[in-house]
Amino acid sequence: HFDSQRVKLAASRAQTPLSIAQCLRLGDSLGTKSLLKNISFLNRELPVRFSKRIVELRNLPTELRKTEPFMSLVQNYSASFHELQSYSDNSRLCEGIDLEDNEAMQRTIQREYANLLQRVTNRHKQDVVYMAHGISLFKRYQLDRNRPSEEIRHFLNSFNRGRLGIRIMIGHHLALQRQLLFPNAPPASTTNSKRVGIIEPQCDIEALIMNATQSAQFVFFHHYNTVFPPHVHLEHSKELGGKMVRFPVVPALLHHILFELLKNSMRATAEFHGLDKPSYPDILVKLSTTPEGNLSIVIKDHGGGLPQRQITKPFDYMFTTASNTVCLDFPSIISAIESKPQTSATGENLPLCGFGFGLATSKLYAQLFGGDLELQSTPGYGTEAHIQMSRLEDQIEQFTDH
Numbered sequence: 001h002f003d004s005q006r007v008k009l010a011a012s013r014a015q016t017p018l019s020i021a022q023c024l025r026l027g028d029s030l031g032t033k034s035l036l037k038n039i040s041f042l043n044r045e046l047p048v049r050f051s052k053r054i055v056e057l058r059n060l061p062t063e064l065r066k067t068e069p070f071m072s073l074v075q076n077y078s079a080s081f082h083e084l085q086s087y088s089d090n091s092r093l094c095e096g097i098d099l100e101d102n103e104a105m106q107r108t109i110q111r112e113y114a115n116l117l118q119r120v121t122n123r124h125k126q127d128v129v130y131m132a133h134g135i136s137l138f139k140r141y142q143l144d145r146n147r148p149s150e151e152i153r154h155f156l157n158s159f160n161r162g163r164l165g166i167r168i169m170i171g172h173h174l175a176l177q178r179q180l181l182f183p184n185a186p187p188a189s190t191t192n193s194k195r196v197g198i199i200e201p202q203c204d205i206e207a208l209i210m211n212a213t214q215s216a217q218f219v220f221f222h223h224y225n226t227v228f229p230p231h232v233h234l235e236h237s238k239e240l241g242g243k244m245v246r247f248p249v250v251p252a253l254l255h256h257i258l259f260e261l262l263k264n265s266m267r268a269t270a271e272f273h274g275l276d277k278p279s280y281p282d283i284l285v286k287l288s289t290t291p292e293g294n295l296s297i298v299i300k301d302h303g304g305g306l307p308q309r310q311i312t313k314p315f316d317y318m319f320t321t322a323s324n325t326v327c328l329d330f331p332s333i334i335s336a337i338e339s340k341p342q343t344s345a346t347g348e349n350l351p352l353c354g355f356g357f358g359l360a361t362s363k364l365y366a367q368l369f370g371g372d373l374e375l376q377s378t379p380g381y382g383t384e385a386h387i388q389m390s391r392l393e394d395q396i397e398q399f400t401d402h
């Protein structure tokens, strides 16, 4: 019917890939003009991206599509698609009106669009919870209950990648809008120098690592009831000669990756050596830049490693190395997921492990702008996680596996 035709039409158009450079350019001369320009870009782009997510959901096997959580997902994506599409249709009607010196109109559009994006953001806060819940209900239809089929994994990668792109676009626009309204607002984080939207053009990577370390240690400490977490030792590569590493990143994404990996290393270390030990071997973090100028972070633990046949498993959705006793019930995860521990910390119900989406998602985050995340494990000894981020700011968004 009519609705479904609109979704199909929008989904038939191509997504415009993002790049850090393009996001930074928006902030070059941050003003009403650049924000309005971005609104007209998002007016075209967001309906396309939302419609593609709807199509992905509709193409799922019936048993998964018909679960309650996935019905809710489709409903939410449809609601957002229609809201964004109607706004886009309406603003096209206004294109005849000369906005140049109509400041009141310019302000109205900015406010309306920011409100719209905020509503959409709120509507999708629980997406991951719905996904995990739906997949867990679907598990009984799977041959291997501990490993989603190729089809489901492909869906989750593609859907999460798409969702991430949308989040970046919306988050960046809202952050720019805030910066325009409140240029002197207090910095959002300790690594903040001259942020452009959600991007830190010259992020202090060392500070970011220390921040993620503290978050992971905090969660560890609460999870194991005052067992002291392993120490994290940060090491600069010799070529850097103690120089500070400054690199353009989306700090929230790199923080998520580091936090996820450090948590895994801490848990593996403690469980391998025993929770009653007075101290643990350090976790080593090696920070360097590659000959090509890319950023490289290696996190090395002495947590006993993974058997060779399990080396790809941590990247599986719903995979967890944790024993069943530490897996949490849904409500407590819901309250903690996707909120940063340092801001949501009440000391209760902080999950050290969630749905097992953490590492799979981290890999997508790393790959978004041409980076990667890989694990190397020495069974009986420990694990090394290798993160690479591309130096090229004009590296464009990757929509598929490479």
Ligand code: W6P
Binding pocket: 261, 264, 265, 268, 269, 301, 303, 304, 305, 306, 314, 321, 359, 375, 382, 383, 385
């Ligand atoms: C482990 C398992 C793992 C996954 C991800 C990162 C680090 C580690 N260490 O033993």
